[in-house]
Amino acid sequence: MIWRDYIPEDITALYEVHDYHHAAAILKNEFSSECLELFDALRTFRVTTNDIKKAGGNESQIPKRISNLLRPHWKEERLEASLVVAGKARKTDTHKIDYVRGRVAFDLEWNSKDQTFDRDLYAFRTFFEFDNISVAVLLTRSTNDLNEVFRKLGKKIMAKYGASTTHMDKLLPRLEAGRAGGCPVLVLGITRRLISDWDEYARTHSGI
Secondary structure, three states, X not given: OHHHHOOOHHHHHHEEEEEEOOHHHHHHHHOHHHHHHHXXXXXXXXXXXXXXXXXXHHHOHHHHHHHHHHOOOOEEEEEEEEEEEOOEEEEEEEEEEEEEXXXXXXXXXXXXXXXXXXXXHHHHHHHHHOOOOOEEEEXXXXXXXXXXXXXXXXXXXXXXXXXXXXXXXXXXXXXXXXXXXXOOXXXXXXXXXXXXXXXXXXXXXXXX
């Protein structure tokens, strides 16, 4: 796992990591300032059991915590790509990435429908192929680690974060199938080690 040479140990202790097309090396070597800024934000990022329990899907408190860490330097960007046939535009697609700084893209999918990954990866691919970005980072839930947490929080919580939502097991097959094209993508999975009050919760609730 060559990516371990480019990602600090404290980050790998908090997140599940997967690297596609040498994304970690590109991020660290070519975009060091963006890399440091992003890793500093990820070091600070935490969630709570109350965050997990609250309703709101991908508009919950958790995406807002990421926004508070990255805005205003990381900005939303849109790209319009048109198919032109015989001088006429036959089709125009608009692609959006929530956080871009320089040539580095970042996005978070906490609890959307899993088809959202297709949109994200296609956006990464399109921005990359039109030379708007060089590398992308995608943050989502670690499947096995957080599913165990959800089960311990109760059936309603487990149902809320169902199999058809955005989590690592839904993302990796899409990347393996080449949905992001040649775009280098660094994937990070949120684990229970980022739940600031999990140890206390586990001690004070029976059956955990």
